[in-house]
Amino acid sequence: MNVIQMRYFYEVCRWQNITKAAETLHVSQPTVSVAMQTLEAETGLNLFRRNGKKILISRDGNILLARIRPILEEIDHLEHEINDMTHRRNHIRVAVPPQIGMHITPLLLGKFREKYPEIVVEIIETGPVNSLRMLKDEKLDLALMNYTEDCDESFTYRKLGVAECCFCTFKSSYFAQRPFITIEDIKDEVLVLLDGTFNLTHLVHQVFTKQGFKPNVIHYSPYLHTVRNLVRQKIASSFLMRHAILPDDDIISISVKEPLYLEAGIVMKKGRQIYTDERILIKFIKENFM
Structure with a gap:
């Protein structure tokens, strides 16, 4: 079993649908179908039970999924670390709450993108509770938010104003x-x-x-x-x-x-290294906030 088969299997289990899995993986539906047939043949396991268009995961399939999920997470983490070794993060995930976004989002998608076209800023519009949860889960790189003096010590706060x-x-x-x-x-x-x-x-x-x-x-x-x-x-x-x-x-x-x-500021997970592109973005936000 190779990593590609693992990813295909994970997405099929996630969606319980070949078509949706293929769309997520950006491959054709037959490619995923053949990969699953090959995986069942190689392992000798019946991984799925089919009910019309819907695919149900079998007992063996659930056991295999439980083993594969942490492996894929480790691979994703390794790829993330390898990317970080370059000390550049060309894709930055930023949470922006609606009220701050009224001012800063047009600047990020306009002035910043024009000045730094090589840096992709993915803006997630959400409130502080979700932002902090996503920062903890490392689904965000940084978050802009309004906060009170009673701050969570697992984060670092850079005051903007x-x-x-x-x-x-x-x-x-x-x-x-x-x-x-x-x-x-x-x-x-x-x-x-x-x-x-x-x-x-x-x-x-x-x-x-x-x-x-x-x-x-x-x-x-x-x-x-x-x-x-x-x-x-x-x-x-x-x-x-x-x-x-x-x-x-x-x-x-x-x-x-x-x-x-x-307080309005930039929040990041404590202990996390800040990379070159992130420093550029933080500097831009500080210079253009309010």
Whole structure:
């Protein structure tokens, strides 16, 4: 059994479908089918049970899969290390949360790509909870995020600046002309917030609780555009980072009298070496942030 057969077998088990496995592997369907037939012939095992178009993994197939999976993981890790030995990472996986992404994503896909066409930046749009999980699992190289002072010690944090959290409302709102608001002013205001995977939402709840109030939240959404749209349609107000509001949004951002801030920075897994292309990207982000 060779590595190619292992990879083909793993993908067939993963999808339980020859066509989808072939698409993932970027090979033809007959190539995968022949490889599986050859593997069964070489091992003398019945690895699959076929039910129409669907392929079910047999008992022997599951045993083989359990042995092959760690081998493929080790091979992937070895290939990753060999690539790192060049001290260049031409493909950088970066997590960017929606609010920071409003400013930085156009720069990464525009100005940075034009200046460094040899460096491929893969942007994953997600919140901080998922970003940290993916960093731990080494599915990301670095993440941009807003965070509080209570940081996970398994990561390193490179501060970019301080981001203000503002009360955001529609132009005809009673509060729209206010230079600032207090939490007591808006204790009964209908709110729509980003969901619990965002540090901003935790901060809002902490501030309300500290002052003895409970925010009147009618909806939590993982999508920034949903929150902004509900505010524009005058259904609710919200709390967002100031840099998430654009001039043509028809949304008013108002500071809280006792301002709310989150740190903004670059987060990486602690102990991980930083390579040349990553240093170039980090330098660019620092120079162009805000």
